[in-house]
Amino acid sequence: MKYLSVQEMVAIEKAANRFGQTYAAMMEAAGKGLAEVIERRYGPAKEKSILALVGSGNNGGDALVALSYLLEWGWKASAALFRARDSLDKLIQRFLAGGGELVDCSDPEKDSTALKELIGNSSIILDGVLGTGIHLPLRPPLDRLLGMTGEFLNTVEEKPVVVAVDCPSGLDCDTGEVSPSCIKADLTVTMAAIKQGLLKFPAYNYVGELELVDIGLPDNLPEWEGITREVIERDWVRDVLPVRPLDAHKGTFGTSLIVAGSLPYPGAAILAGVSAYRIGTGLVTMAVPKEIYSGLIKTIPEATWIILEDLSGRITENAVQQIKDALGRPAACLIGPGLSQADTTARFLEGVIELENLPSLILDADGLRLLSRLENWPRKLPSGSVLTPHPGEMAVLTGLSVDEIQADRVGIAEHYARDWDQILLLKGAHTVIASPGGGSRILLSADPALARAGSGDVLAGIICGLIAQGMDPSTAAASGAWVHARAGRLAAAQAGTPAAVLAGDISRALGQVLAELQKGKD
Known part of the structure; x- marks a missing residue:
């Protein structure tokens, strides 16, 4: 997923239109894909009644196309107009011809009983009022209409599922800012690509689950191919993980060297070393x-173990020769x-x-x-090393404030990856992996299960273990981040709550993640 x-999305759609995939054709593909998602997710389990909140723009058009398909598939469908559309609008005519009900709700001063009843009688609310091009603050009457809708949703006896078309109405898809009247979605079906604001905060709190649908963009469209930022997907991770042939031996899967631990923090070394093994490394050497x-x-x-020279339980510069003597075999060193x-440990590192x-x-x-x-x-660090800072560590490395880093996580990561000529994994909600040669991968994961002491040690061990098995460091960092996040979710499910997850639980769940991915290969 891009x-x-x-x-960038506007430029892509313009280019596609020039190449013959018209705006109308893209809307038809988007609306059909949206309807297919709703039918697949909710058709079997829910009463098949849907209300679309329809604006005057493309999102409203996508919603009307989706309703027309759902009417064909046996749904009861209504549309509440939050902005006037031309009475000759072919999308409205098609919807009405299919048996849909149209209600004008564009004036908040009028009796709102009809809207409230429509919401109460629908199992799905399709939010197609505002799209990706809006700028805050919202102006009347839309701010009032959306706020009123939110109040109705909170007061109905059985709350319907809210599905947003491309983005929840009232959300800025570039900055991640949110209007106070923004409608919170259970599912956002986004068109063609993930818009950057959806993964920023506070916007992400309003997005719910994310699913993407194709809009029929032409193959080899230069504007599309030029987008080098990708969201990490499960299938990609499955395909890039190391193969484990039946005739393998321990040397097949490489050696990881873990230089870690001190008297105050011995457990960090164990979490990293165990995780390097659990991700599949053939041999782990611990230097402590x-x-x-x-x-x-x-x-x-x-x-295997290297016992390093120390002072009060901290590695000293006298241990550099011991590391030099051990460099013949390891393919990766954490x-x-x-x-x-x-x-003295700083001098050792130097x-x-x-x-x-x-x-x-x-x-x-x-x-x-x-x-x-x-x-x-x-300039001293070998090019192409993997750095894995959280925002606080990134602030120390760059001199920027944590707020500055968090305000533009992707841009900051990309800038310093190029500037330092290193692979940069910026931890946090929606971890970013940026490479010096360009191209970034974003992890779609904001999970409190990972917000635990030692969780980063597990991730570092995973990445080291994957590189030791022959993976390209950038690919290892991105796939390792996905595996780590998935293990966190499985550990939380096992523990019953993210609050009870320990870093060791995440490490122990790695085998289950690999088993899930292997099933996808079989």
């Missing part, structure tokens, strides 16, 4: 401070989880990243904060 701005080694060895008996921020013949590097957690203290670190 991820784009409203302006001498003082915590004896307490950790029993937790991962499958690992540095950072639980390292602490001792000055020594390591200046070594020759390094495997692919992943820097996480304390490794990133230590990195930020090194002069001219972007």
